Amino acid sequence: MIIAVLALQGAFAEHEKMIRSLGADCIELRQAEDLKKHYDGLILPGGESTVQGKLLRELGMFDTIKKQIEDGLPVLATCAGMILLASVIDGQIDGQPDSYFGTLPVRVRRNAYGRQLSSFHAKADVAGIGAVPMTFIRAPYVVEMDKDALASGNGQILAVVNNRIVGVRYKNQFAFAFHPELDPDTRIHQAFLNCVKARTPD
Ligand code: GLN
Numbered sequence: 247m248i249i250a251v252l253a254l255q256g257a258f259a260e261h262e263k264m265i266r267s268l269g270a271d272c273i274e275l276r277q278a279e280d281l282k283k284h285y286d287g288l289i290l291p292g293g294e295s296t297v298q299g300k301l302l303r304e305l306g307m308f309d310t311i312k313k314q315i316e317d318g319l320p321v322l323a324t325c326a327g328m329i330l331l332a333s334v335i336d337g338q339i340d341g342q343p344d345s346y347f348g349t350l351p352v353r354v355r356r357n358a359y360g361r362q363l364s365s366f367h368a369k370a371d372v373a374g375i376g377a378v379p380m381t382f383i384r385a386p387y388v389v390e391m392d393k394d395a396l397a398s399g400n401g402q403i404l405a406v407v408n409n410r411i412v413g414v415r416y417k418n419q420f421a422f423a424f425h426p427e428l429d430p431d432t433r434i435h436q437a438f439l440n441c442v443k444a445r446t447p448d
Pocket of ligand 1 (some may be wrong): 291293294295324325326327329356357383384386
């Protein structure tokens with residue numbers, strides 16, 4: 247099983263370390279050529295979503311990755327990665343709207359906790375996993391998930407902190423507002439690997 251980690255900017259090395267510690271292989275996606283390699287799942291790390299989106303466009307990687315996600319490639323997206331997936335970005339938009347994948351039917355708010363609370367820790371339940379430590383860094387949150395997505399069962403709210411949605415799933419896309427790769431708890435990555443494994447033929 248091979249997991250590709252988008253390695254243009256941000257906290258990608260921490261994801262790779264965690265994935266390897268769980269016994270799966272990792273490759274880095276740094277240029278369009280890398281997208282020809284075989285991989286069974288994708289991680290979109292935290293960082294700065296406007297920068298990542300711009301680089302994805304400039305490096306000619308955007309359309310291929312978007313198509314892979316639409317075709318069902320399992321994705322674990324954290325923080326900026328969640329913003330890249332979102333179909334609607336609320337509040338400040340200083341990137342090109344066409345540099346977001348828009349494959350996850352949620353409205354997200356960027357840098358949503360205000361200056362004082364820009365970084366904080368919490369411990370809260372993630373559906374199907376239990377209480378996990380959560381590190382938020384200039385994090386977004388999900389304002390709402392599309393009602394049809396929820397009603398169809400394809401969409402699911404996975405975690406809520408202080409009445410704000412911080413974890414969602416839509417089909418094979420898992421998105422979290424916090425950084426599970428920065429805490430020692432590996433269960434979110436393990437759950438993602440289980441999902442990848444379930445759809446990967448032996
Ligand atoms: N604030 C960042 C953004 O808008 C996300 C922060 C993060 O990934 N830690 O892209």
